[in-house]
Amino acid sequence: MLDRLTVLAHALGEGRWMFRERAALERHQERLAAEHLRWVAAHSPYTAERFQQSTLSVGQWRDLPPISKPEMMGNFDRLNTAGLPLKTVLEVARRAEVTRDFTPTLSTPSGEMTVGLSSGTSGTQGVFLVSRAERLQWAGAVLRWLLPPPWPASLLKRQRVAFVLRAEGQLYRSVSGSRLQFQFLDLLRPVPELAADLSAAHPTLLAGPPSVLRALLDAGADAHPARVVSVAEVLEDDDRAALEAGFGPVVQVYQATEGLLALPCPHGHLHLNEAHVHFDFEALPGGYQRPIITDLRRRAQPMIRHRLDDVLLLAEGGGCTCGLASRRIERVVGRQDDALNLPSSAGTRLTVWPDFVRAAMNTAAGLREYRAEQTDAAHLQLSLEPDTVSTRTAAARELRAALDRLGVGAVTLSFSPLLADPLGTKRRRVRQRWTPSRPHGAD
Numbered sequence: 001m002l003d004r005l006t007v008l009a010h011a012l013g014e015g016r017w018m019f020r021e022r023a024a025l026e027r028h029q030e031r032l033a034a035e036h037l038r039w040v041a042a043h044s045p046y047t048a049e050r051f052q053q054s055t056l057s058v059g060q061w062r063d064l065p066p067i068s069k070p071e072m073m074g075n076f077d078r079l080n081t082a083g084l085p086l087k088t089v090l091e092v093a094r095r096a097e098v099t100r101d102f103t104p105t106l107s108t109p110s111g112e113m114t115v116g117l118s119s120g121t122s123g124t125q126g127v128f129l130v131s132r133a134e135r136l137q138w139a140g141a142v143l144r145w146l147l148p149p150p151w152p153a154s155l156l157k158r159q160r161v162a163f164v165l166r167a168e169g170q171l172y173r174s175v176s177g178s179r180l181q182f183q184f185l186d187l188l189r190p191v192p193e194l195a196a197d198l199s200a201a202h203p204t205l206l207a208g209p210p211s212v213l214r215a216l217l218d219a220g221a222d223a224h225p226a227r228v229v230s231v232a233e234v235l236e237d238d239d240r241a242a243l244e245a246g247f248g249p250v251v252q253v254y255q256a257t258e259g260l261l262a263l264p265c266p267h268g269h270l271h272l273n274e275a276h277v278h279f280d281f282e283a284l285p286g287g288y289q290r291p292i293i294t295d296l297r298r299r300a301q302p303m304i305r306h307r308l309d310d311v312l313l314l315a316e317g318g319g320c321t322c323g324l325a326s327r328r329i330e331r332v333v334g335r336q337d338d339a340l341n342l343p344s345s346a347g348t349r350l351t352v353w354p355d356f357v358r359a360a361m362n363t364a365a366g367l368r369e370y371r372a373e374q375t376d377a378a379h380l381q382l383s384l385e386p387d388t389v390s391t392r393t394a395a396a397r398e399l400r401a402a403l404d405r406l407g408v409g410a411v412t413l414s415f416s417p418l419l420a421d422p423l424g425t426k427r428r429r430v431r432q433r434w435t436p437s438r439p440h441g442a443d
């Protein structure tokens with residue numbers, strides 16, 4: 001009951017942080033940062049060491065050299081402020097995945113901690129650690145941004161929220177009440193069963209990975225929520241169109257083990273969660289950006305100048321019709337490590353973003369599903385559904401035309417059967433599987 005009131009208080013309070021003036025938002029960030037960075041430097045030995053090694057004061061945090069997931073995991077024991085060894089956190093998180101019982105938490109001198117694993121399918125697997133207070137604040141923010149407008153009328157209406165998730169969202173159990181009900185559909189269960197459960201739930205809000213929601217729609221799920229929320233995967237245009245036609249208006253949440261990074265505004269656009277997280281960006285070829293985040297609230301597992309693997313396209317000019325001052329994401333393009341690296345016609349190497357390949361494949365006539373993988377320096381392997389002479393011809397033609405426009409040189413194509421992804425893994429249609437034997441520059 002107390003948890004529920006706390007979440008609702010956070011949800012109501014969230015309105016204070018929805019700044020309409022950029023200068024006010026930045027002042028708010030500065031205020032939070034000054035206090036938060038001091039606290040983290042005093043309680044996280046690894047963070048203190050980063051400042052010492054770079055001979056920077058805490059006030060100069062924006063100049064701190066960024067770290068990524070491998071450094072975070074490698075120094076986890078001294079990075080977290082709850083005194084938890086990585087080994088213990090991994091044991092608890094992995095046990096929860098296996099038993100599908102996501103209730104266990106870890107008791108620490110700093111209070112009860114919820115732990116979890118990232119669902120990354122390659123590279124370093126991440127863990128997250130959140131305190132009870134952080135969990136309730138996170139739930140409040142999500143609630144405030146996700147319930148369909150107008151606010152707060154939407155909170156007074158009866159809401160049935162259906163989440164299709166890989167790991168059950170303990171976060172939301174505490175919020176359940178008579179007006180606000182949550183139903184969790186474990187996406188490791190068979191699709192026909194899930195589709196029937198979803199139809200029976202009559203959700204007013206439906207959230208899940210777009211590939212799974214699409215599979216449920218194709219399996220005959222009948223639901224007409226006020227909002228469909230795409231989480232955990234890149235939302236592609238074909239899925240968006242199908243989900244909007246079948247279920248209702250689609251918005252996105254951009255959330256990772258690294259934090260709650262972007263949320264949909266009343267006009268349905270994806271805004272950076274700048275009231276709680278500070279974003280810097282590294283420019284990538286083609287106008288794309290890679291975020292370096294500093295979470296201004298998380299204490300148990302601080303995220304200070306943390307470089308994400310994601311590639312984003314920010315909206316031009318940054319503004320939005322909703323009037324909020326936080327910047328807008330045009331597209332979450334995918335992961336940096338899925339970028340293809342192909343020979344240019346001039347003999348150099350070119351970076352080709354997954355987004356670009358997806359756009360080409362989406363125009364191939366008759367193609368329902370596909371995977372495109374780079375398996376060698378100048379080789380792409382395509383898996384198509386349906387796999388016919390005509391889809392192969394169309395896919396090869398569209399892809400080649402798109403690569404020509406970019407100035408990509410000779411690339412060979414091969415075709416292999418499309419195998420189903422293991423249950424519960426994130427769908428990634430475009431993948432980089434080739435590791436160059438020596439370093440090379442992109443572009």
Ligand SMILES: [Zn+2]
Pocket residue numbers: 265266267268269271320321322323324
């Ligand atoms: Zn907006």
